[in-house]
Each structure stands twice: as structure tokens, then as C-alpha cells.
Amino acid sequence: xxxDSAIGNGLAYxxxxxxxxxLILPLVWMVLVSFHxxxxxxxxxxxxxxxxxxxENYATxxxxxxxxxxxxxxxxxxxxxCVVVGQLLVTSLAAxxxxxxxxxxxxxxxxLFLVSMMFxxxxxxxxxxxxxRNLGWLDSYAALIVPGLSSSFAVxxxxxxxxxxxxxxxxxxxxxxxxxxxxxxRVVLPLARPALATAAAFSFFAVWTDFFWPLLSTNxxxxxxxxxxxxxxxxSYGVENWPLQMTAAVVxxxxxxxxxxxxxxxFVKGLTxxxxx
Amino acid sequence: MKRRGVGYAFVAPAVVxxxxxxxxxxxxxxxxxxxxxxxLRDQSxxxxxxxxxxxxxDSGFWKALVNSLYYTALSVPLGxxxxxxxxxxxxxxxxxLAVFRTVFYLPSVMSQVATAxxxxxxxxxKSGFVNTVLGWFHAPNETDFLSQVGWAMLALVFMSxxxxxxxxxxxxxxxxxxxxxxxxxxxxxxxxxxxRQLWAVTLPMLAPTSLFVTVTSTIAAMQVFxxxxxxxxxxxxxxxxxxxxxxxxxxxxDFHVGEASAQSFVLLAVVMAVAWVQFSxxxxxxxxxxxx
Numbered sequence: 426x427x428x429d430s431a432i433g434n435g436l437a438y439x440x441x442x443x444x445x446x447x448l449i450l451p452l453v454w455m456v457l458v459s460f461h462x463x464x465x466x467x468x469x470x471x472x473x474x475x476x477x478x479x480x481e482n483y484a485t486x487x488x489x490x491x492x493x494x495x496x497x498x499x500x501x502x503x504x505x506x507c508v509v510v511g512q513l514l515v516t517s518l519a520a521x522x523x524x525x526x527x528x529x530x531x532x533x534x535x536x537l538f539l540v541s542m543m544f545x546x547x548x549x550x551x552x553x554x555x556x557x558r559n560l561g562w563l564d565s566y567a568a569l570i571v572p573g574l575s576s577s578f579a580v581x582x583x584x585x586x587x588x589x590x591x592x593x594x595x596x597x598x599x600x601x602x603x604x605x606x607x608x609x610x611r612v613v614l615p616l617a618r619p620a621l622a623t624a625a626a627f628s629f630f631a632v633w634t635d636f637f638w639p640l641l642s643t644n645x646x647x648x649x650x651x652x653x654x655x656x657x658x659x660x661s662y663g664v665e666n667w668p669l670q671m672t673a674a675v676v677x678x679x680x681x682x683x684x685x686x687x688x689x690x691x692f693v694k695g696l697t698x699x700x701x702x
Numbered sequence: 703m704k705r706r707g708v709g710y711a712f713v714a715p716a717v718v719x720x721x722x723x724x725x726x727x728x729x730x731x732x733x734x735x736x737x738x739x740x741x742l743r744d745q746s747x748x749x750x751x752x753x754x755x756x757x758x759x760d761s762g763f764w765k766a767l768v769n770s771l772y773y774t775a776l777s778v779p780l781g782x783x784x785x786x787x788x789x790x791x792x793x794x795x796x797x798x799l800a801v802f803r804t805v806f807y808l809p810s811v812m813s814q815v816a817t818a819x820x821x822x823x824x825x826x827x828k829s830g831f832v833n834t835v836l837g838w839f840h841a842p843n844e845t846d847f848l849s850q851v852g853w854a855m856l857a858l859v860f861m862s863x864x865x866x867x868x869x870x871x872x873x874x875x876x877x878x879x880x881x882x883x884x885x886x887x888x889x890x891x892x893x894x895x896x897x898r899q900l901w902a903v904t905l906p907m908l909a910p911t912s913l914f915v916t917v918t919s920t921i922a923a924m925q926v927f928x929x930x931x932x933x934x935x936x937x938x939x940x941x942x943x944x945x946x947x948x949x950x951x952x953x954x955x956d957f958h959v960g961e962a963s964a965q966s967f968v969l970l971a972v973v974m975a976v977a978w979v980q981f982s983x984x985x986x987x988x989x990x991x992x993x994x
Contacts, residue, residue, distance in 0.1 A: 434794070434796065436791075437791065437792045437794060437796060438796065440788065440791055440792055441792050441796075441799075441802045444788055444802075444806065444867070444871075445802055445805045445806065447864075448805060448806060448808065448809050448864065448867065448868060449805055449808065451809075451820045451821075451824060451831075452808070452809075452812075452820070454820070454823070454831070455816070455820055458823075466829070467823060467826060467829045467830075468829075469829055469834065470831065470834045515715045515716050515719060516716055518712045518713070518715060518716065519712060519713045519715070519716030519717070521712050522709050522710075522711075522712030522713035523713060526708060526709035526712060527709065528707075528709030528710055531709065534713060534717055537717075537720060537724075537725065538716075538720060541720055541724035541725060541728075543974070544724070544728050544970065546925055547925050547945075547946060547949060547966045547969055547970070548727075548728060548731050548963075548966045548967065548970055549723070549724065549727040549728060549731060550953075550966075551731060551734065551953055551959050551962055551963055551966070552726075552727035552728075552730035552731045552734065552963075553723060553727050555730070555734075555959070556722075556727070556730070571723075572723050574719055575715070575716045575719035575720060575723075577720065577724065580716055605708045605712070609712070630811045633813070634811075634812070634813040634814060634815075636813075636814060636815055636927075636928050636931075637927060637928070641954065651813075652813050652814075652815050653815075655813065655815045655816060655819070656815050656931075656932060659815075659819055659932070667823070670819060671819070674813075674815075674816040674819055674820070677813050677815070677816055678812055678813060678816055681811055681812060681813065682808070685807070685808065685811050686804070689803075689804055689807060
């Protein structure tokens with residue numbers, strides 16, 4: 426394949442590298458600063474490489490007395506795991522129903538999911554908060570988990586994948602006496618593994634980095650997630666304690682980077698699903 | 703037919719969840735917007751369209767809306783142009799493109815709070831990255847970008863270009879690679895120059911991708927919250943107070959949840975109107991190309 430508008434290979438690599446550095450250097454800076462002495466001011470660029478590596482910053486941050494970062498981390502892990510697993514189950518069941526079963530009102534019900542995607546966000550935040558408060562769930566795992574147990578986007582995306590799997594496979598399994606549950610569990614799910622991985626990755630990143638909802642629905646240090654804890658950390662340490670702030674930021678980001686590297690192939694593929702028909 | 707009932711069973715959990723956390727809240731928000739509902743008071747009298755009238759007369763809200771539109775009008779075209787430009791330059795089957803794609807993508811999956819903290823550093827007076835570089839050239843290096851009228855908004859715009867560059871580039875690269883070679887061959891047989899091919903083949907064929915990027919970026923930009931909360935708190939002098947943040951302060955600092963609900967519907971109406979304009983203008987363009 427040739428693209429005549431494109432420039433020479435060498436220049437293309439140079440440009441890609443420049444953009445890559447532009448995007449990645451701030452992250453490298455963050456990691457380097459996290460190893461500076463904890464009481465230090467922001468290091469000048471020329472002093473960026475630590476003269477001594479203060480790895481104990483990580484212990485200081487994780488086991489901080491006033492800000493229990495390890496507790497934030499546990500909360501983030503519990504909440505993210507529950508939401509990702511729950512959402513995958515709920516949305517894949519629905520996607521199976523919408524893609525492969527006939528029932529009255531199917532198109533109408535599916536369209537409701539599309540409508541709700543337009544309203545997501547600002548409009549529903551206040552009523553959902555009031556509902557959760559009336560249920561007595563504020564500042565609990567229930568508040569952090571239950572509203573995330575389904576996602577219109579995931580239902581939509583999984584359905585688009587499921588309709589592409591040949592129907593003959595279902596029919597053959599049913600001939601053999603398989604129940605719908607068996608068809609779902611033994612035929613469709615195994616074939617849809619890439620789609621499920623994409624959905625899981627999307628939901629992982631969305632939940633792990635969610636800031637607004639945990640900020641609203643929790644208020645005790647015991648229930649904060651890493652993302653909210655990080656913002657508290659910034660406010661309570663101010664600008665004077667950059668190395669510790671950056672250490673906290675690295676702690677928040679490491680799981681994201683690991684999961685991203687593990688899933689990025691399917692992730693990038695999934696991203697283009699919505700745009701290219 | 704027994705499969706009919708089974709279908710309902712499969713979709714039931716998601717549908718119930720959608721009703722409880724998606725659809726009922728929309729109705730509840732509409733209901734709330736007709737009441738003078740205050741989180742700290744027991745009584746919430748019905749005020750009809752009173753909240754909407756209050757929003758209409760609230761100069762702070764309109765200023766926030768103008769700020770949001772300004773932010774969107776800067777960040778969306780700039781983010782799109784930078785991503786498209788670089789994608790066009792590098793769109794060739796290069797070895798190792800996957801590695802670059804990984805690197806490009808990374809900033810966009812990061813936590814917004816951590817990103818904001820890094821950008822606060824980049825923009826610090828004197829020791830921050832931007833001011834250090836300015837210092838090398840003996841330019842003034844003590845500007846506190848985040849507390850200067852004008853600069854603060856531009857800082858948020860640049861940050862959004864940085865965050866969005868990777869995913870947008872990945873989308874455009876996929877779009878460019880998907881254009882059939884036969885179109886370029888036909889164009890060069892007709893004697894079209896390289897520049898002409900860019901205008902007549904590449905850009906029109908990227909129209910669906912551009913539309914997708916524009917609409918999703920616009921919706922996100924109009925509701926931006928976390929960077930404002932972390933970096934400027936709407937300041938200086940409310941110049942970065944955008945609607946997403948303004949609604950937050952109305953609801954959770956002033957506790958006027960009825961009025962905040964009305965504000966959120968006004969925002970929704972504006973977002974839908976802007977998206978509709980983008981869709982219909984794009985549609986005209988697409989039709990013009992297919993007719994030509």
C-alpha cells in the first residue's frame with residue numbers, strides 16, 4: 426500500500442518519534458520525580474535525574490497515616506473487579522438476547538439503550554445521587570458498584586459482535602438439545618472472547634479512572650478510591666511535596682499501564698468498531 | 703414458542719438496570735427541575751418553570767456556557783487538525799507502527815487526576831517545563847499560566863489536545879489505511895496531482911471518521927469537569943468556569959439541585975443542537991461528494 430501524500434520513511438519515523446516523546450515524556454518526568462527526596466521542591470529539569478533513588482517514597486505513600494493509600498487501592502481493586510465482572514455478565518446476557526433471540530419488543534427495548542447513551546452523564550448524576558442516598562448506600566461499596574453493573578455502551582458493542590457469529594451454530598446446538606443457556610455459555614461466549622476482552626478493558630479503564638461518581642457518593646477516607654484519594658492527596662500536600670504526589674500518581678497509574686499493555690491490541694480494535702461501518 | 707420468554711429472561715437484568723439507573727433518573731431529573739429542591743431544606747415547593755427562568759437570568763450560567771462553547775470551538779478543531787495532520791504524514795505501512803500506537807494511546811487511558819497533576823507541573827512558573835524552556839531562550843519565564851486570564855483556558859485546551867491526540871490519530875490512521883487503492887489509481891489516471899488526490903479522495907473518504915471524532919469530542923468537551931476541578935476551579939475570574947463544573951457547584955456547593963437539574967437539561971439541549979448541526983452539515987458534504 427502506498428500513500429502519495431505521505432512523506433519519506435525517515436521523516437515519518439522522526440515525526441512519530443517526536444509525537445511519541447511529546448506524549449510520553451511527561452510520564453517519564455512523573456516517575457523520575459517520584460524518586461526524589463520526599464520533602465524536596467519541584468526539581469529543575471537539569472536536576473531531574475535523582476542523585477539518590479528514594480524508593481521509600483512508595484512505602485511512605487502506601488502506608489501514610491492520614492491518607493491510607495493502601496486502603497484506596499483495595500477499594501479501587503474491589504470496586505473495579507466487581508463492576509467489570511458484573512457488567513460483563515449482565516451485558517453479555519443482554520447482548521445474546523438482542524442479537525440471537527426473537528421476542529416481542531426487542532427492537533424497542535434495544536433502542537432504549539441507544540437513547541440512554543445520549544443522556545448519560547450530566548443529566549442523571551443528581552437523581553442517581555438522590556436515589557442512592559435514599560437507599561442509604563452513600564459511602565459504601567454498594568454506591569460505588571451497583572450503578573456500574575450494566576452499561577448501554579457495552580450492550581451495544583457486544584450485540585454488534587454477537588450478530589456476526591453465524592446463526593447455524595446456535596441451530597446446530599439446539600438440534601442437539603442444548604438449552605439457550607448452554608448455547609450462550611458454550612457456543613457464543615467462547616467465540617466472542619475478543620469482544621468480551623475489549624468490553625472488559627473499556628469498563629476497567631472507565632471504572633478505575635472514574636472521578637466524578639466516587640467523589641460524590643463517598644465522603645470518608647475509608648471509602649475513597651485511588652482516583653479520588655489522589656485528588657485529596659494533592660489538596661492536602663499542596664505544591665510543596667511534589668515527589669510524594671507523583672509517587673501517589675504512579676501508584677494509581679501502574680495498574681492502568683499494566684492492563685493497557687495486556688489488552689491494547691483488542692482495545693484499539695474495539696475503539697474503531699464504533700466509527701467505521 | 704418457548705424461546706420468546708427466554709429472550710426476556712436474558713435481557714431482563716440489563717433492562718432493569720437501565721430503567722433504574724438510566725431512564726427513571728432522566729424523568730426524575732425533569733421532575734426535580736420543576737421544584738425549588740434544596741439538599742439542606744426539607745421543603746421543596748413546586749415552581750413550575752421557575753428554575754428555567756432562573757437559569758435564563760443567571761449571568762454566571764450563560765458565561766459558563768459561552769466558556770464551554772469557546773473551549774469546544776478551540777479544542778475540538780485543533781485536536782482534530784493536529785491528529786489528522788500527523789496521521790496523513792505518517793500513514794504508510796511502516797514497520798513498528800504498533801509500538802508507536804501503544805505509546806500514543808497511553809495518555810488517553812490514564813487517570814485524569816494524574817494527568818492534571820502532571821500538567822500543573824508543566825505549567826508552573828519558573829520551574830515548570832514550559833517556563834524552563836522559555837528561560838533557555840531568555841523569554842519571560844515567570845508566567846503562572848493557570849492563574850492568568852486567557853492563558854488558563856488555553857492551558858486546558860492544550861491539555862485536551864495532548865490527551866486526545868493518540869486515540870484520534872489511531873482512528874484516522876485506520877481510516878486512511880482503509881481507503882481502497884483503486885480510488886487513487888483512478889484519480890492518477892485522470893491526471894489528478896498528489897495534492898488534488900488528498901482533497902478529492904483522502905479527505906472525503908475520511909468524512910465518516912472525522913464526523914465520529916468531531917461529535918464524540920464535542921460531547922466530551924461540552925461536559926468537561928475533572929481538569930477544571932483539579933487545575934483552575936473555574937478561575938481566574940470565572941474564565942474557565944464551564945458548564946460541567948458550573949452545574950457541579952450549583953448542585954454540590956450551593957445545594958440547589960432543582961436549579962442544577964434545569965441547567966443540565968439546558969446543557970443537554972445545547973449539546974444535542976451542536977451535534978445535530980455537525981451531523982447535518984456533514985451529511986450535505988457527503989451527498990455533494992456522492993453526487994459529483
